[in-house]
Amino acid sequence: MMSNNLQFDRAIGMPARAGEILFLRGEPCEHLFEVRRGVARAVATSYEGDRQVLAFFFPGDVFGLPLADEHRFSAEAVTDIIHTKYSSTGWQAQLAQTCQQEKSILNAVWQEEKAFIARGLVLGRVTALARLSAFLIALTHRLPSPEGLCALELPQTDIASYLATSPETVCRNLRHLRELKVIAMPRRDRFAVLHPGRLEMLAEGIHN
Amino acid sequence: MMSNNLQFDRAIGMPARAGEILFLRGEPCEHLFEVRRGVARAVATSYEGDRQVLAFFFPGDVFGLPLADEHRFSAEAVTDIIHTKYSSTGWQAQLAQTCQQEKSILNAVWQEEKAFIARGLVLGRVTALARLSAFLIALTHRLPSPEGLCALELPQTDIASYLATSPETVCRNLRHLRELKVIAMPRRDRFAVLHPGRLEMLAEGIHN
DNA sequence: CGACTATTTGAAGGGACTCAAGGCGTGTGG
DNA sequence: CCACACGCCTTGAGTCCCTTCAAATAGTCG
Known part of the structure; x- marks a missing residue:
C-alpha cells in the first residue's frame, strides 16, 4: 500500500x-x-x-x-x-x-x-487547535504507528509554517492537547493519540 | 490561452x-x-x-x-x-x-x-485582509478585465468559505480596500484595481 | 565546553469571530 | 402595481484567540 x-x-x-x-x-x-x-x-x-x-x-x-x-x-x-x-x-x-x-x-x-x-x-479550520488536531489525525492515517506511537519528526517551525500559524501557538496547543490527555508525547518526536474521538471533535472545532 | x-x-x-x-x-x-x-x-x-x-x-x-x-x-x-x-x-x-x-x-x-x-x-497569509487581497490579485490574473473592470460574480458567502473567514469580515475588508482607494467597486459584482502595487503589499501583510 | 538552534513560557495588544439587527435587492403573489 | 417575503449584504458591540515581542530553557553539533 x-x-x-x-x-x-x-x-x-x-x-x-x-x-x-x-x-x-x-x-x-x-x-x-x-x-x-x-x-x-x-x-x-x-x-x-x-x-x-x-x-x-x-x-x-x-x-x-x-x-x-x-x-x-x-x-x-x-x-x-x-x-x-x-x-x-x-x-x-x-x-x-x-x-x-x-x-x-x-x-x-x-x-x-x-x-x-x-x-x-x-487551513480551513477556524482555530489553531482545530488545525493542529486535524494535522495530527492526518499524520496517524499516513504514518505507521508501532505500539500506537506515531513519529513526529518535524520541527515545530515547519508545522507552524504548514498550519499558517506561529511556532509558539503550535507549542502551546501541543501542550494543551497533552493536558487534556488527548495525546501523549513520551518523547519530543513521538506522539500517541489517547482519545481519537475527542481529537476528531477538537479538529471539528467542538470544544465539548 | x-x-x-x-x-x-x-x-x-x-x-x-x-x-x-x-x-x-x-x-x-x-x-x-x-x-x-x-x-x-x-x-x-x-x-x-x-x-x-x-x-x-x-x-x-x-x-x-x-x-x-x-x-x-x-x-x-x-x-x-x-x-x-x-x-x-x-x-x-x-x-x-x-x-x-x-x-x-x-x-x-x-x-x-x-x-x-x-x-x-x-490561506497561509496571516490576516484576512492579506488573504482577500491575494484572492483579488489572483482573480485579476485569471479573469478578463475589460476596461480594467473585473467580474466578481461570487457571493460573499462563497468568498468567505474559500478564504476560511466569515462573510462579515469579507464585507468589512472589501469596504476597507475601497476606503483606501486600492480598489473601486462601481457595482456590487465588479471591481477595478486602482493601485496594484499597494494591493500586492497588502497581500504580503505590509500595512505601509 | 561553547555556540547555535529549537522549544518553551510570559505579557500585551490587536484582529476576527460571534451574535444581533438593520438595509438592500429580487422575485412572488395578491 | 404594490405588499411582502426571502436571501444577501452591511454595520455595530463584545469577547476571545492568536500574533508579536521578549526572554529563558533545552537540545544539538562542533
Whole structure:
C-alpha cells in the first residue's frame, strides 16, 4: 500500500541531509522524486522571503511530477532522507504505455494533488487547535504507528509554517492537547493519540 | 490561452442553474467538466455539515479529472453556467495517445492541481485582509478585465468559505480596500484595481 | 565546553469571530 | 402595481484567540 508500483524497483536510494534542497521552483522538470526514508517538504517562498510549507512527503510519496515544464514549488529535505530520482522522460513514456491498464500512474498524480487539497482543508479550520488536531489525525492515517506511537519528526517551525500559524501557538496547543490527555508525547518526536474521538471533535472545532 | 486544446471542440455546451450540483464526492469519475461560461466551485463538506470552498473554476478550466476512481470533492455551479462534459474513458484513451507529444493533457492536470495549491497559498497569509487581497490579485490574473473592470460574480458567502473567514469580515475588508482607494467597486459584482502595487503589499501583510 | 538552534513560557495588544439587527435587492403573489 | 417575503449584504458591540515581542530553557553539533 505504501508502494506506488511505479516499476522502478531497481532504482538506487540516494541520501540527502536535513535542509538540503532537492529542487527549486522554476527549474525544469527533469526528475520526479520518491521518498524512501525520512520526510521532505514542498515550499513556496514569497518575494519578501516569507516561507510556506505547502505539503509534507513521507516514505512512499512521489512528488515533482512533470505536469508543467517547470517545478511549481521548491522541495527540501526536512530530516535526513533516502530518496529515489526517476527520469521524467521515462515517466512520460511509461505513462503512455500503462495508464490505460494500470491506475498506478494516475494514482501518483492523485496522491500529489491530494497533499495540496489536504492542506487547504486543514487551513480551513477556524482555530489553531482545530488545525493542529486535524494535522495530527492526518499524520496517524499516513504514518505507521508501532505500539500506537506515531513519529513526529518535524520541527515545530515547519508545522507552524504548514498550519499558517506561529511556532509558539503550535507549542502551546501541543501542550494543551497533552493536558487534556488527548495525546501523549513520551518523547519530543513521538506522539500517541489517547482519545481519537475527542481529537476528531477538537479538529471539528467542538470544544465539548 | 483560455482553451486547453483538449480536442473536444465539437462537444455541446450544457447549461446548469446557480447552485446546481454537478457531481458529488464519492461518485465514480465518469466525466470531466469544462466551464464555458460562469463560475463553478469545488466543495468539501465535513460530517458536521461545515462547508469549505476548495477552488473556483472559471471559463476554460477543466476539473473532475479521473485521477482516482471516485471524485474527491463535490462540484456545484456558483452562477448560472454553461459547461461541457467529456467521457473519462475517452480522456484516458487520449491521454495514452498524446501525452508524449502534447503537453495539453498534463497541463489540464496541472491546472486543477494549481487551483488547490493556490488556495493553500492564500490561506497561509496571516490576516484576512492579506488573504482577500491575494484572492483579488489572483482573480485579476485569471479573469478578463475589460476596461480594467473585473467580474466578481461570487457571493460573499462563497468568498468567505474559500478564504476560511466569515462573510462579515469579507464585507468589512472589501469596504476597507475601497476606503483606501486600492480598489473601486462601481457595482456590487465588479471591481477595478486602482493601485496594484499597494494591493500586492497588502497581500504580503505590509500595512505601509 | 561553547555556540547555535529549537522549544518553551510570559505579557500585551490587536484582529476576527460571534451574535444581533438593520438595509438592500429580487422575485412572488395578491 | 404594490405588499411582502426571502436571501444577501452591511454595520455595530463584545469577547476571545492568536500574533508579536521578549526572554529563558533545552537540545544539538562542533
